[in-house]
Amino acid sequence: MAKANWVVSKWLLWAPLLALFLVAAACGGEEETTAPEPTEPPAEATTAPVAAATEAPTPEVMTSDLAGQLDIAVAAFQHEALDMAFSSTTAKTYSGHMFDYLIGNLPGGELTADRGLVTDWTIGSDAASLMVNLRESVKWHDGEEFNAEDVAFTMRRLGAEEATCTFCGQIRRRVDMTEIIDPHTANIVLKAPDLTFFGTVSSRDTDIVMIAEHNFQENSDGTFTLVGDPVGTGSVKFVERRLGETVDYEANLDYWNTDYPPTWATRRILQLAEPAVRLNALRAGEVDMVQIDSDQVPQARDLGFTINGPKGRGTYLINYLEAFRPEFITNDLDFRKALALAIDMDAVVEALFAPGTYERSATPFWTKAAVVGYVPDLDPYPYDPEEAKRLVEASGYDGTPLMLWSFVQTAWCPVCPDILELAQGYWSEIGVNTEITPTDWTGFRPNLFSEEGFSKEFAGHVSMDRAPGRPLALQNLLISWVSHENGGVIQAYHDLEGVDSMYERAGLATTMDDLDRILQQFNRDSYEAYPAIPIVQIDETWALDPDTIASWEPGDMGFGHHWETIRQVR
Amino acid sequence: MPKFVIGRFIQAVLTLFVTSFAIFALSYSSGSPADLLLGRDASAKERAAFIERMGWDKPLPVQYWRFFTDALQGEFGVSLRMQEPVTSVVGARIMPSLKLTAVALAITVIISMPLGVLGAVRRGQWVDRAALSFALIGQAAPAFFLALGSILVFAVWFKWFPTSGTGTWMHYVLPGVTLGWGISAGMVRLLRASMLDVLDSEYVKLARVKGLHEGAVVWKHAMRNALIPVVTFMGYTYGHILAAAIITETVFAWPGLGKLTYDAIIWRDFPVLQLAILVWVSIIILINFLVDLSYGVMDPRIRIGE
Numbered sequence: 001m002a003k004a005n006w007v008v009s010k011w012l013l014w015a016p017l018l019a020l021f022l023v024a025a026a027c028g029g030e031e032e033t034t035a036p037e038p039t040e041p042p043a044e045a046t047t048a049p050v051a052a053a054t055e056a057p058t059p060e061v062m063t064s065d066l067a068g069q070l071d072i073a074v075a076a077f078q079h080e081a082l083d084m085a086f087s088s089t090t091a092k093t094y095s096g097h098m099f100d101y102l103i104g105n106l107p108g109g110e111l112t113a114d115r116g117l118v119t120d121w122t123i124g125s126d127a128a129s130l131m132v133n134l135r136e137s138v139k140w141h142d143g144e145e146f147n148a149e150d151v152a153f154t155m156r157r158l159g160a161e162e163a164t165c166t167f168c169g170q171i172r173r174r175v176d177m178t179e180i181i182d183p184h185t186a187n188i189v190l191k192a193p194d195l196t197f198f199g200t201v202s203s204r205d206t207d208i209v210m211i212a213e214h215n216f217q218e219n220s221d222g223t224f225t226l227v228g229d230p231v232g233t234g235s236v237k238f239v240e241r242r243l244g245e246t247v248d249y250e251a252n253l254d255y256w257n258t259d260y261p262p263t264w265a266t267r268r269i270l271q272l273a274e275p276a277v278r279l280n281a282l283r284a285g286e287v288d289m290v291q292i293d294s295d296q297v298p299q300a301r302d303l304g305f306t307i308n309g310p311k312g313r314g315t316y317l318i319n320y321l322e323a324f325r326p327e328f329i330t331n332d333l334d335f336r337k338a339l340a341l342a343i344d345m346d347a348v349v350e351a352l353f354a355p356g357t358y359e360r361s362a363t364p365f366w367t368k369a370a371v372v373g374y375v376p377d378l379d380p381y382p383y384d385p386e387e388a389k390r391l392v393e394a395s396g397y398d399g400t401p402l403m404l405w406s407f408v409q410t411a412w413c414p415v416c417p418d419i420l421e422l423a424q425g426y427w428s429e430i431g432v433n434t435e436i437t438p439t440d441w442t443g444f445r446p447n448l449f450s451e452e453g454f455s456k457e458f459a460g461h462v463s464m465d466r467a468p469g470r471p472l473a474l475q476n477l478l479i480s481w482v483s484h485e486n487g488g489v490i491q492a493y494h495d496l497e498g499v500d501s502m503y504e505r506a507g508l509a510t511t512m513d514d515l516d517r518i519l520q521q522f523n524r525d526s527y528e529a530y531p532a533i534p535i536v537q538i539d540e541t542w543a544l545d546p547d548t549i550a551s552w553e554p555g556d557m558g559f560g561h562h563w564e565t566i567r568q569v570r
Numbered sequence: 571m572p573k574f575v576i577g578r579f580i581q582a583v584l585t586l587f588v589t590s591f592a593i594f595a596l597s598y599s600s601g602s603p604a605d606l607l608l609g610r611d612a613s614a615k616e617r618a619a620f621i622e623r624m625g626w627d628k629p630l631p632v633q634y635w636r637f638f639t640d641a642l643q644g645e646f647g648v649s650l651r652m653q654e655p656v657t658s659v660v661g662a663r664i665m666p667s668l669k670l671t672a673v674a675l676a677i678t679v680i681i682s683m684p685l686g687v688l689g690a691v692r693r694g695q696w697v698d699r700a701a702l703s704f705a706l707i708g709q710a711a712p713a714f715f716l717a718l719g720s721i722l723v724f725a726v727w728f729k730w731f732p733t734s735g736t737g738t739w740m741h742y743v744l745p746g747v748t749l750g751w752g753i754s755a756g757m758v759r760l761l762r763a764s765m766l767d768v769l770d771s772e773y774v775k776l777a778r779v780k781g782l783h784e785g786a787v788v789w790k791h792a793m794r795n796a797l798i799p800v801v802t803f804m805g806y807t808y809g810h811i812l813a814a815a816i817i818t819e820t821v822f823a824w825p826g827l828g829k830l831t832y833d834a835i836i837w838r839d840f841p842v843l844q845l846a847i848l849v850w851v852s853i854i855i856l857i858n859f860l861v862d863l864s865y866g867v868m869d870p871r872i873r874i875g876e
Contacts, residue, residue, distance in 0.1 A: 081651070169612050
């Protein structure tokens with residue numbers, strides 16, 4: 001080939017220019033999606049970050065001079081539904097915060113009327129009803145009055161067959177009807193006594209928000225359709241959303257709870273799936289607070305961000321699936337105890353969770369004093385591999401592998417596979433063989449209801465579980481341990497008859513003291529039986545920009561985030 | 571030409587039909603959306619009742635027939651997760667994806683054409699090696715690594731561009747470069763090889779002997795023929811760009827079809843998944859069709875042959 005004298009030619013010049021033109025054409029005409037203009041220039045930020053307040057803030061006069069946009073980045077919008085019948089507890093960060101609940105909760109987790117739509121509530125003497133007296137000052141975002149008919153409608157709508165919100169099934173199963181006593185008094189009548197039903201309409205324990213009857217249209221087939229934009233009673237009103245991207249709210253200047261008036265003019269929730277991108281967005285100043293993973297906490301702290309978030313949000317445990325079957329070795333106490341003692345759980349949690357974001361658990365579900373049935377003098381199971389080996393031998397284990405079901409329930413338990421793999425390593429040290437099946441929740445769940453049950457070719461079946469922090473405890477027991485016949489799901493208890501009997505007794509309790517007594521006794525008895533391997537109680541971790549966010553009281557346990565308590569640096 | 575168009579249209583319809591059934595069957599075999607939509611405390615009876623109400627207990631061919639007849643009428647149902655019409659959910663994501671992939675292709679062209687030509691013209695020299703190395707880095711580095719690295723450097727440290735999202739032309743740069751750089755390697759190598767082949771041909775030698783300016787030899791005579799396999803590659807690559815866009819869209823929170831499809835898979839949102847995949851397939855079919863048509867423009871022999 002002759003040596004070419006390369007010179008700049010029109011093609012070399014024009015090809016990239018043509019490409020740039022295509023780029024400009026593709027990018028042109030975009031609407032700038034900038035934050036809404038503040039009504040007045042934002043005040044200069046104070047210099048020092050302020051630690052989260054431990055007392056309720058001084059009530060502020062509601063003013064239309066609010067300024068600033070609070071930008072919150074979350075990992076996922078989850079259900080991304082504006083009709084709360086199709087939402088979930090995990091989607092409360094998307095739309096739940098524009099609504100209120102009948103019963104509120106204090107930052108420490110205690111249920112209270114002060115932060116709810118009721119002035120007080122009364123459980124019927126037979127625990128088969130819940131009478132609520134409603135606040136008279138509450139209005140929906142469109143100015144209509146909130147009243148008892150909305151409570152009745154909420155029960156009807158969220159209890160409808162089509163409703164799939166997390167606790168809609170509870171409403172459907174438990175609520176018989178709602179009597180309207182007067183415009184501000186409703187009596188929710190239950191199908192059967194349930195002392196803990198009041199938790200089902202609280203901000204701490206559920207996603208059962210109050211929705212407006214006039215916001216829906218009932219169709220001829222009995223379903224409902226949301227009419228127009230959703231309206232709530234919360235401190236922010238819905239403005240608009242871009243599916244998969246953002247959802248925007250503005251301050252409700254007529255918010256009934258003057259103890260927690262809105263302090264930001266607007267609020268935007270963004271979806272940033274990648275954890276590193278969320279933290280980088282915070283670093284770049286594009287957002288004010290972001291959800292972070294536990295392993296990002298040290299980095300976020302080093303970067304000068306405030307770490308905060310709802311405490312005791314979840315508890316991790318290892319379950320023995322169908323341990324009630326005598327053909328599984330997990331039915332044997334010595335073997336269950338061996339598996340528990342074999343794991344250096346302190347080392348495991350230290351490796352996976354940032355300091356200050358977790359507490360070791362002594363029991364699977366009774367993790368804090370706020371939980372009914374909590375026993376303070378129980379300690380986490382110790383690490384004793386020698387004793388574990390002895391117990392494995394004593395159990396008569398023949399070397400047949402245990403099946404470990406490793407699954408991630410969307411964003412619910414990202415470290416569950418890691419914990420199970422670590423457990424596998426510890427168990428192999430004491431001579432227990434295992435096989436891991438990676439799957440996800442939809443692949444795993446049908447096994448729970450199959451007629452044949454789990455395969456008898458294995459010595460037993462084990463899975464990770466993450467239970468939400470539920471102070472009323474019974475729901476966790478129902479899902480994880482109680483039998484199918486009594487409404488349970490996972491059936492991971494070695495004495496199904498015993499746990500069913502306890503659950504029935506608990507259901508008949510007529511006072512909280514009775515319930516506490518029953519659950520405390522069960523807690524003590526089951527602790528000695530090693531029914532599961534409790535691991536850790538974790539907090540939900542968020543990184544906050546201290547230059548824009550002065551304080552936040554996210555609360556203890558349950559599902560709420562209480563964004564209405566976020567205070568702007570002024 | 572009409573025969574060609576009709577033939578390709580029939581092929582497209584058959585492809586869409588087979589694809590839709592395959593996606594339908596595969597997605598329904600991956601687990602029921604009931605397990606993600608219902609609360610964890612849903613009993614077996616409640617789960618079964620929900621599945622029956624949604625019609626998911628019917629045999630697969632029956633469900634597919636219902637989907638197929640509805641689809642012919644433009645009815646793709648409602649998103650199981652978002653409770654919004656599938657057509658509007660998917661429709662809103664098409665243009666962002668097309669724009670991003672167009673930008674990525676444009677960046678690919680910007681990178682590849684000069685590098686490929688330079689590599690061929692300066693074969694064996696440092697320019698050639700640098701061009702190939704630059705392209706290779708884009709091909710070897712995983713997309714998420716490029717994406718996260720570019721965000722850290724250009725958005726966080728330098729603050730030149732936003733970290734994520736959409737809104738202005740600046741939002742296109744980082745995701746566009748991430749996508750385009752990865753694709754450009756193959757194009758650089760292909761264009762370089764094609765150019766080397768063409769530059770060695772007899773008609774190019776004749777052009778030089780005739781005294782034509784070297785620029786004209788390279789860009790007017792050689793380039794046009796060298797582009798034929800490159801255009802084919804671009805058409806083929808478009809499918810890869812769309813697939814690679816899933817990662818880029820997820821990292822950059824780009825509201826495109828890729829992220830939507832990923833979410834639909836995770837959530838077993840079958841109605842959305844069906845339409846999203848069909849749209850993807852349609853786009854790829856259309857791109858390949860346009861590529862085939864472009865051959866006639868670039869190569870007169872194909873036009874004469876027709």
